[in-house]
Amino acid sequence: MSGNPIRRLIGRREVSLALACLSAAGIFRGFSPYFLTATNLTTILQNSVELLLISLGISFILATAGIDIAVGGVLGISAIFIGWSVEAGWPLSTTVLLGPVAGTCLGMVSGFMIVVGKVPPIIATLGLFGVYRAAMFLLLGGSWISGLPNTLAPLVNSAIFGVPVVAVYVLAFYLVGWLILRWFPLGTAVLAVGGNERAAQLAGVAVGRSKFFVYGMTGFLVGFAALLYVARYRNVETSTGETVALDAIVAAVIGGSSVLGGQANLVGTMLGVVLVRLLQNGFVLAGVPSLWEQVITGSLLLLVLILDAAVKRSARLKPVSVL
């Protein structure tokens, strides 16, 4: 380890990400004076809410060395159920429960395939993504759910003591996530499974239960995100959630989660989400057509991974000082 405290500080994931956000903001300001206005920054944060929730789940999944490509499908199907419930005029409490319950059930399906069926996570969730996409199409019957009444609006528009309620959700969920990782045996189990599954099993960790937990929890968070999605946009399309899996994985990986498992950095994930949304917003304001969004997100993922690999290599090659 280098002794220089400034270098060590910059080496922290959270700090380097915050610096990346700031410098990106500085660059985009040069392209569009609108970028750094309060209205636009609020928009960026508002657009981050659903992704923040989903990425929290993905961070836990990555920590177990798993992956979930199906979250977009889970988001879409949960959103359809919520949309129907709003259309049918069911009481708010039922609707609010419906999203997370549907999401949790679908998450458990992934968990079941992976734990009981022993199907590798990438295969299980890629397959389920195909199944869910087809299911969405069939449920929607080729048309959209649109023009829903405004009944869910209080879920996203209200404020508690002047703090927007969506910010409260995000902070509350992240706090719980952090507490689980830091203080509960379950969190340690999740990290242990990702670090070395076999060793964890031999040490008596309930490997299957930990995996079930992360996929179920992600389903819950995705279901909740679907609720916020419907509340905000008041429509559900067949393409709902198509690209959210990539965004979430990119955000978590940028935030310092390793696809190889064994580590999770929730603050990093939060900053990763903000950076992803900030870049997507900034490029549009800078006049890059939104069609380029996928190219930018994909390249960002590769860039961060390459930088990480380079940093790791240089750290390894550095002569180790014994004293």
Next chain:
Amino acid sequence: MIAPPKKMRLAGLVALWIIALAFFAVRSSGFLSMANFSSILQFSTLLALVTFGQTLVILSGGGGVDLSVGGIVSLSGLSIAFGLKEGLDPYIASLGGIAFGGLLGLVNGLLVTKFRLLPLIATLGTFYAYNGLSVALTVGAPIAGLPTFFGTLGQGSVAGIPLHTVFIVLPVILILEFVLWQMPVGRWIYGIGGNERACRLVGLPVDLIRLGIYVHSGVMAALAGLVADSWLLSARPNIGENLELLSLTAALLGGTSIFGGTGGLAGSLVAVLFFTSFQSGLQMLNVNAIWQLGLVGFFLIFSVLVDRFIRGGEST
């Protein structure tokens, strides 16, 4: 031990295929016609080529998977159409497009071997980059109106068998099978998939072989792009859509182990024919195309579960 699981598996797949054929033949009168047979072959070429590339990637182990194949099909198809529009000689344009596909595969290979990224995450990145590029560069519109003489390869046929089946798919699989079974490189690919560490200790150029495998996957995808261009006489930016899911499923359904080291191209080819027959049958029964996506997802999981069941006794 009754029969080697691998042979049983391939036989099972062939049986599944025959059952599907019989089912559709009973339900739809036109299914067993020569015309439908050619159309099944016609549709299978794209998937077959991409699946050959995918199979080798998975076979070589190390978590190998190429999610970017669809994007490479689209991008190289576009590059060939672009070359033709610029008035290049069709052979040069095609070779250029194939080289371009190889280059895109090289990017994947370098990410995996040089930067040591997990194939899954590296090709997920290039999946979005390549797909996004092909849509962004064309603003979603196809490059249409390629010269009609360019359509010979994609539209022509001998005795009901499409020309690209005879001149591309068959030679490619024969060459690949020869390389896999008769040449050292082919044996090394299986070796790397089976036990990478041992191969490194023996002194095999593991990284170089793996790099070559990703380039090969890119070249196969580009060939698919070429056939698509010639068939449709236009290059669509989304022609490769869902091919990553389909090729992965076909390779795994065909008996290649997701952990590498076992499997082969014959199974992949049967799986591709099974898919395409299925697709054509569903179309004849007027079943919505979106069902296919769902079924493919189901088959993907199903095939791995079957693998678990068959190999369950051996591995642990």
